[in-house]
Amino acid sequence: MGEAIERFFATLPARAPAVLRNPIHGTLQVDLTRENRTEHWFVELSPGSVRVLREQLPADATFTVSMDLFERLVTGRAAGMAAVLRNEATFSGNVALFLLFRRFFPDPPSARDPRETARAHLGRSG
Template identity: 55%
Template sequence: MSEAIEQFFAAVPVRAPEVLHASPSGTLRIDLSDGHRTEHWLVRMWWGGAEVSRGSEGADAVWYCSFGLFERLITGRTQALAALFRNESTYAGSVILFLSFRRFFPAAPGTRDPREVAREQVRRAR
């Protein structure tokens, strides 16, 4: 397991108040695998908060992902929803929990909010 993944999960509870606005409550289990071993992470989410632990107990949703893909997600090199559509990972359970959790991932390097781009164009036109 990489130190980057450890740091990411350690930061989830700290970042939860800024990330989880009006999100549903529930537990997401993330199963990270390299083919030979699997690590289980439990993320309990509620409005404005989250708790992370390890364990393979039941959850409202389960996301199966490789270590390599997860490292690309936490560095912004790929997007979680796109990875699901490409069948690079699988998901079962409450989709709302996945959509809420993916907010913890950074945007791709160089990505800008389209609203900010539009505001800049309006300012230039004046």
């Protein structure tokens, strides 16, 4: 397993207060596949906190993705929703949990806040 993936899961509890402000509670099983092997991560989400275990447990939702793609997700080189829509990853269960979990993925390095782009455009034209 890649260092970026390990670091991603290790930092979730510290990042949770800033990311998880919705009153949603639930559990998410993240299954990372590579060839004929699957690594399991169990993530318990609640407002302002996350608990992460390296186990396969019953969950409210399951996100299944290749390790390679997940590494691209956690480094901002791919987008979670786009991966699901392209069927490169699968999701089942409570969709709100996936929408909440994907907030932990960083934006692509070239991403810009649309408000900044609009302000820059208005500054040039005004």
